[in-house]
Amino acid sequence: xxxxxxxxxxxxxxxxxxxxxxxxxxxxxxxxxxxxxxxxxxxxxxxxxxxxxxxxxxxxxxxxxxxxxxxxxxxxxxxxxxxxxxxxxxxxxxxxxxxxxxxxxxxxxxxxxxxxxxxxxxxxxxxxxxxxxxxxxxxxxxxxxxxxxxxxxxxxxxxxxxxxxxxxxxxxxxxxxxxxxxxxxxxxxxxxxxxxxxxxxxxxxxxxxxxxxxxxxxxxxxxxxxxxxxxxxxxxxxxxxxxxxxxxxxxxxxxxxxxxxxxxxxxxxxxxxxxxxxxxxxxxxxxxxxxxxxxxxxxxxxxxxxxxxxxxxxxxxxxxxxxxxxxxxxxxxxxxxxxxxxxxxxxxxxxxxxxxxxxxxxxxxxxxxxxxxxxxxxxxxxxxxxxxxxxxxxxxxxx
Amino acid sequence: xxxxxxxxxxxxxxxxxxxxxxxxxxxxxxxxxxxxxxxxxxxxxxxxxxxxxxxxxxxxxxxxxxxxxxxxxxxxxxxxxxxxxxxxxxxxxxxxxxxxxxxxxxxxxxxxxxxxxxxxxxxxxxxxxxxxxxxxxxxxxxxxxxxxxxxxxxxxxxxxxxxxxxxxxxxxxxxxxxxxxxxxxxxxxxxxxxxxxxxxxxxxxxxxxxxxxxxxxxxxxxxxxxxxxxxxxxxxxxxxxxxxxxxxxxxxxxxxxxxxxxxxxxxxxxxxxxxxxxxxxxxxxxxxxxxxxxxxxxxxxxxxxxxxxxxxxxxxxxxxxxxxxxxxxxxxxxxxxxxxxxxxxxxxxxxxxxxxxxxxxxxxxxxxxxxxxxxxxxxxxxxxxxxxxxxxxxxxxxx
Numbered sequence: 098x099x100x101x102x103x104x105x106x107x108x109x110x111x112x113x114x115x116x117x118x119x120x121x122x123x124x125x126x127x128x129x130x131x132x133x134x135x136x137x138x139x140x141x142x143x144x145x146x147x148x149x150x151x152x153x154x155x156x157x158x159x160x161x162x163x164x165x166x167x168x169x170x171x172x173x174x175x176x177x178x179x180x181x182x183x184x185x186x187x188x189x190x191x192x193x194x195x196x197x198x199x200x201x202x203x204x205x206x207x208x209x210x211x212x213x214x215x216x217x218x219x220x221x222x223x224x225x226x227x228x229x230x231x232x233x234x235x236x237x238x239x240x241x242x243x244x245x246x247x248x249x250x251x252x253x254x255x256x257x258x259x260x261x262x263x264x265x266x267x268x269x270x271x272x273x274x275x276x277x278x279x280x281x282x283x284x285x286x287x288x289x290x291x292x293x294x295x296x297x298x299x300x301x302x303x304x305x306x307x308x309x310x311x312x313x314x315x316x317x318x319x320x321x322x323x324x325x326x327x328x329x330x331x332x333x334x335x336x337x338x339x340x341x342x343x344x345x346x347x348x349x350x351x352x353x354x355x356x357x358x359x360x361x362x363x364x365x366x367x368x369x370x371x372x373x374x375x376x377x378x379x380x381x382x383x384x385x386x387x388x389x390x391x392x393x394x395x396x397x398x399x400x401x402x403x404x405x406x407x408x409x410x411x412x413x414x415x416x417x418x419x420x421x422x423x424x425x426x427x428x429x430x431x432x433x434x435x436x437x438x439x440x441x442x443x444x445x446x447x448x449x450x451x452x453x454x455x456x457x458x459x460x461x462x463x464x465x466x467x468x469x470x471x472x473x474x475x476x477x478x479x480x481x482x483x484x485x486x487x488x489x490x491x492x493x494x495x496x
Numbered sequence: 497x498x499x500x501x502x503x504x505x506x507x508x509x510x511x512x513x514x515x516x517x518x519x520x521x522x523x524x525x526x527x528x529x530x531x532x533x534x535x536x537x538x539x540x541x542x543x544x545x546x547x548x549x550x551x552x553x554x555x556x557x558x559x560x561x562x563x564x565x566x567x568x569x570x571x572x573x574x575x576x577x578x579x580x581x582x583x584x585x586x587x588x589x590x591x592x593x594x595x596x597x598x599x600x601x602x603x604x605x606x607x608x609x610x611x612x613x614x615x616x617x618x619x620x621x622x623x624x625x626x627x628x629x630x631x632x633x634x635x636x637x638x639x640x641x642x643x644x645x646x647x648x649x650x651x652x653x654x655x656x657x658x659x660x661x662x663x664x665x666x667x668x669x670x671x672x673x674x675x676x677x678x679x680x681x682x683x684x685x686x687x688x689x690x691x692x693x694x695x696x697x698x699x700x701x702x703x704x705x706x707x708x709x710x711x712x713x714x715x716x717x718x719x720x721x722x723x724x725x726x727x728x729x730x731x732x733x734x735x736x737x738x739x740x741x742x743x744x745x746x747x748x749x750x751x752x753x754x755x756x757x758x759x760x761x762x763x764x765x766x767x768x769x770x771x772x773x774x775x776x777x778x779x780x781x782x783x784x785x786x787x788x789x790x791x792x793x794x795x796x797x798x799x800x801x802x803x804x805x806x807x808x809x810x811x812x813x814x815x816x817x818x819x820x821x822x823x824x825x826x827x828x829x830x831x832x833x834x835x836x837x838x839x840x841x842x843x844x845x846x847x848x849x850x851x852x853x854x855x856x857x858x859x860x861x862x863x864x865x866x867x868x869x870x871x872x873x874x875x876x877x878x879x880x881x882x883x884x885x886x887x888x889x890x891x892x893x894x895x
Binding site for chain 1: 572607793806834836843884888
């Protein structure tokens with residue numbers, strides 16, 4: 098019941114027949130009147146119809162519901178895709194007495210396949226009839242594609258609750274399955290402030306994830322605030338202690354969901370935490386951390402448990418950042434493997450050092466730390482190894 | 497004898513004991529007095545000692561020889577690495593009566609391992625004594641690391657000959673093995689003009705290669721022009737028919753070597769040719785072509801023979817270029833799989849269309865063509881699939 102852990106929300110999920118497997122594939126989340134909403138979307142230039150729809154509805158008004166389908170991504174579907182998203186949300190809105198503009202949409206599944214609208218529209222009455230606090234579990238299942246488990250999290254401040262669920266992990270799943278995340282709170286937050294919470298305290302956790310460096314056409318993070326925790330409380334003001342507490346809870350929920358997404362990433366056997374510090378700017382630190390985490394050579398080394406400093410150095414140097422190689426230090430776990438751009442003489446021949454480095458690189462959670470200078474900016478990226486299973490899942494899958 | 501196919505060159509290669517395997521690992525190429533030289537180097541911020549040495553020697557004077565070792569990359573080796581490269585080239589120069597400044601250096605092998613200098617220095621007398629026209633074969637073998645075959649090519653104009661050899665393929669080999677290429681001609685070319693030939697007619701073929709998107713710390717292309725074809729000929733002037741003919745031969749040799757490198761790439765089962773056209777600038781076309789060729793999802797689709805338009809579209813959209821999705825057309829072979837940003841309705845259900853697309857995606861040389869608009873710029877990148885063997889070779893290898 099993570100999404101309905103905060104007061105003021107109801108959810109539902111069922112199998113509408115959109116997935117060939119017969120698993121749950123349609124979900125609905127609704128907040129009480131007065132609920133505010135915010136969203137963060139993929140920056141891919143190719144964006145799915147539901148992304149366009151949700152973004153524009155958030156820009157012009159107040160939304161308080163989300164209709165989510167799995168099975169078909171409704172991306173690269175042209176004018177028909179836009180129409181389908183509009184028809185689906187309008188029908189959902191009518192069923193629960195909302196204005197169509199109040200319903201956002203998310204889709205995940207095969208790119209290029211139009212949504213099975215007949216099945217979706219037939220299932221809507223049952224879906225709205227089953228909206229409940231308990232429905233959050235079914236909602237969390239209905240948004241899954243190749244995920245093996247649901248991802249749910251919750252947190253609370255002295256006054257308010259925060260809940261969330263998510264699916265997918267970047268572009269790791271076959272055929273571009275999407276990352277979707279939903280976060281709810283019963284705190285009273287103005288929509289502009291909720292957007293700020295989403296950008297500053299939800300997006301960073303999801304943006305720091307990289308499984309294969311690919312960015313989906315459908316990635317979406319939506320946040321809803323019902324204000325239902327109290328009846329007379331004024332809106333929360335940014336900068337106040339209550340705001341800070343709520344922001345921490347948002348951050349905790351996002352971080353938990355991100356870790357769960359990564360752990361369930363297809364083929365993932367080792368998670369890599371790449372910390373870059375001493376950078377002149379956060380953007381530079383981010384570039385380098387992503388380059389290391391996305392390098393196929395570092396990812397295969399993580400798979401093989403090979404503490405290979407040259408591969409990390411190569412990725413740092415090729416990241417496109419202004420790096421002075423003589424300032425670069427690298428640690429794998431607590432073993433320093435590069436010192437001022439130099440791999441310590443004898444590194445490969447020192448059996449005890451190599452043993453410690455191998456242990457660190459063979460860990461289920463590999464920690465790689467790169468210091469590139471005296472700057473004060475840093476960035477952490479979470480990545481994963483490149484495994485046979487990744488190739489199998491993505492290579493043997495056929496549309 | 498590709499490198500010595502043009503008049504005025506001698507080469508040699510032998511096993512100095514740098515590689516544990518006992519295979520050939522030290523090569524020397526020397527041009528007659530009057531030979532000019534040029535070079536193009538990796539743009540990785542982390543560069544090996546021999547890259548620094550060769551670049552600076554080319555900048556200040558005239559070089560006419562190259563000493564190449566495999567086994568140790570002499571990268572991330574600090575001051576000691578610079579000293580080693582200087583000592584090695586000075587000793588080689590002394591043995592053949594050259595000034596140290598006339599000898600360039602290339603290394604390929606394990607990053608962080610210093611060159612086995614004792615073995616190298618002991619082998620130099622034998623190496624210089626065996627310089628000959630026939631020695632080009634041994635030189636081509638001595639520069640290999642995990643390559644399974646030598647890569648050699650030659651071409652000619654009515655007046656001049658061009659020869660070349662190469663090793664490695666980008667960063668595909670375990671532990672960052674490097675791409676090295678050497679091209680010789682007996683045409684008389686001023687060193688500045690030779691640099692232009694290298695930049696405009698050699699580099700593009702090698703830059704268009706991507707096996708795993710990684711750029712080595714040691715990548716080097718060297719060109720030498722002996723002028724030995726004729727005794728009285730003036731230097732070739734850019735823009736003349738003789739220049740154009742020579743440029744074409746340079747381009748042919750580079751293109752042949754590049755194809756050979758890719759075909760020998762580790763784990764490569766399918767080569768992907770990605771053409772992007774209709775771009776506003778070549779840089780934009782290049783960004784998109786690289787994004788498609790480097791996408792793990794496209795690469796695994798190439799491995800699996802899955803004609804998946806969504807994965808290609810996703811890569812185009814995430815390339816960081818200014819793309820209008822509604823202008824994007826994509827073909828796999830001769831099958832159009834995206835039309836104005838839309839995957840044709842029924843694509844996945846049309847058995848005969850899918851059959852043709854599967855055939856095209858299953859081909860040994862997959863052709864992907866992306867048109868992004870009305871611009872006049874285009875770019876072609878050569879890539880490869882992502883296979884179990886790539887993961888095995890790079891994942892199971894341990895330092």
